[in-house]
Amino acid sequence: YVELLLACWWGGFAPVPVNARLHPSELAWILDHCRASLLFASEDLTAALGDLPSCLRETLVIGSPGFEALATADPREIEPVAADDLAWLFYTSGTTGRPKGAMITHRNLRAMTYAYFIDVDGIAPGDAIVHAAPLSHGSGLYILPHAAAGAVQVVPESGGFDPAELFALLPRWPGTTLFAAPTMVNRLVDHARRHAADGTALKTIVYGGAPMYLADLDAAHEVLGYKLAQIYGQGESPMTITALDKRAHADTGHPRWRERLRSAGTPQIVCEVRIADEEGRTLPEGEVGEILVRGDSVVPGYWEDPAATARTMGDGWLRTGDLGTFDADGFLYIKDRSKDLIISGGANIYPREVEDVLLTHPGVREVSVIGIPDREWGERVVACVVAEPGVGQEELDAWCLARIARFKRPRRYLFLEALPKNAYGKILKRELRARLAGDPPVG
Incomplete structure (x- = not known):
């Protein structure tokens, strides 16, 4: 490959x-x-x-x-x-509909590579990257900085992600980096705990693509050490919007360390990031709006889709569709996808905030929070949960009431054996909404 x-x-x-x-x-x-x-x-x-x-x-x-x-x-x-020639046609993962072909140029890939060395992690000749995630997306993009630094590209024999196989590879490839979705990190941690696996040779885990909850970060730090770095990017700005490097993860003495672990880090060096309202006006720190990006990492448009190009990046700023806010120190906090925002009774409810609370319950393995139509309130909060046996709605409702505002708590729980995911491990909220679409509006 x-x-x-x-x-x-x-x-x-x-x-x-x-x-x-x-x-x-x-x-x-x-x-x-x-x-x-x-x-x-x-x-x-x-x-x-x-x-x-x-x-x-x-x-x-x-x-x-x-x-x-x-x-x-x-x-x-x-x-x-030329720098602006097409280098990679990157089809987005399509969690909300048909994928679009983001036209990544050589300029974009060069910017991503430079930013990796400055904002994400250093690479020495002879280090290795193990491609246990799909090479068609994030892990494949990271071929470039590792090739540029003289690192070894390792593809597991299975061609996929197997924690036992990965830990068995580590002694042969010291200084290993792994790009992983949060679900993969959780499986690594679980395997290491159950089998006392040695992760000494693991240098860095770069995670991204989905929320990494604080409880899971704590477990990863405890079991693997401070080897995690977070990136926030999109197909339209590949791997390159913000980063929270290993030093920030390990900065336990900082008074806002725990708070910063909930962030997506600070803007990477090759791009500008700002928060804007619906009219595109820049919002001050602390206010929530859409995350906008521009710079050498941002693609010029979508393959044969001028309407989507104009809508998403027509003025030079990439509209990510994500909602976020900056703190006073320039750390970006992603609240949610704008399409996932729940508006109930005129109040904004961010699904990720509710998911964070539910995931602190020891009996909750996975959760995805969505909104369903409600005649009185506009939308009602529903939590789709994968839980341990015996965990029920009353217990989770009490858990939420003790930790978040009453209006934010789920009014309904849908207990499932597994959450639907795409080929990259992202939860498909559209399938959860479709499952509930046959239900009449509540109220």
């Missing part, structure tokens, strides 16, 4: 990395949308490809005679590219 990605750039082509765990219909949609002409796939995946769009001229199976002929052919000269 790494060789193919670098070969595309050498030849002046724009790769479209796609998660192998997507449904064949999702893959076909992306290939058709970007009008891909060539597809590389491993042999074990070709049987599941299904009907492919007519735009494809050829599918090359890794290890096939056609692939080997290409791999052993005389090398061609490197193709010159």
Whole structure:
């Protein structure tokens, strides 16, 4: 995979990395949308490809005679590219609808790489990154800073995330970095606790892509040490909006240390970040508004979607769709997705705040808070919960009443065996809303 990605750039082509765990219909949609002409796939995946769009001229199976002929052919000269040429067509994870193709340029990737060294973590020659998360997204983007620093790229034999496999790899690759979603970090911590696994060789875990709750951070620090760094980014500003580095995680003597652990850190060096109201006016510190970003990390637009481009970044500022606020020291606190904000009786309720409280309950394993229509209040708070046996609504209601304002607490609990997630581990709130869509408005 790494060789193919670098070969595309050498030849002046724009790769479209796609998660192998997507449904064949999702893959076909992306290939058709970007009008891909060539597809590389491993042999074990070709049987599941299904009907492919007519735009494809050829599918090359890794290890096939056609692939080997290409791999052993005389090398061609490197193709010159400009900074603003398309370098990576990045299809967003589509948690709220069809994915959009963010057009990442070479300028964007260069900015991301520089910012990693300054704001996220240092890399020494001979260090390693273990790609246990999908290479089509965050982990794959981090090929670049590690290649630039002379680090080793390690892909586990399983091709995915297995805590036991990962801990077994660490002694061979000291100075290891891992990019992980918070759910993956939690599984690592759980495995290390149950099996007394040695994480000494683990240098850094860069986490992002979903909220990391304070209770989970505490557990990770206790079991793995202060090896975590957080990044906040989007496909439209890949891995590069704000960062909270390892030093901030370990700064236990700071009077606002616990508070800062709840933040997404400070703006990375290659971009500007501000908080704006609905008219785009900058808001003062402490006020909640939409997070806007501009700089060399921000993509110029979406593939063949001028309307979405104009709507999202038409004036040069990327509208992230996330709600947040800055404190006096410049730390960004993400409140929620603007689409997930619940407005009940005219009051704003941020699902993440309610989720944070519920996750402190020892019997709650996972939770996602959404709003459902309510005739009287506009929306009503619903908590979708994966809980230990015996945990019920009355117990959780009392837990919330003791910790947050009464109007914020869930008025209904939906207990599930698992929360729906996409191929990148993000909770699909749209599926939870769809599950409740058949219920009549309350009130």
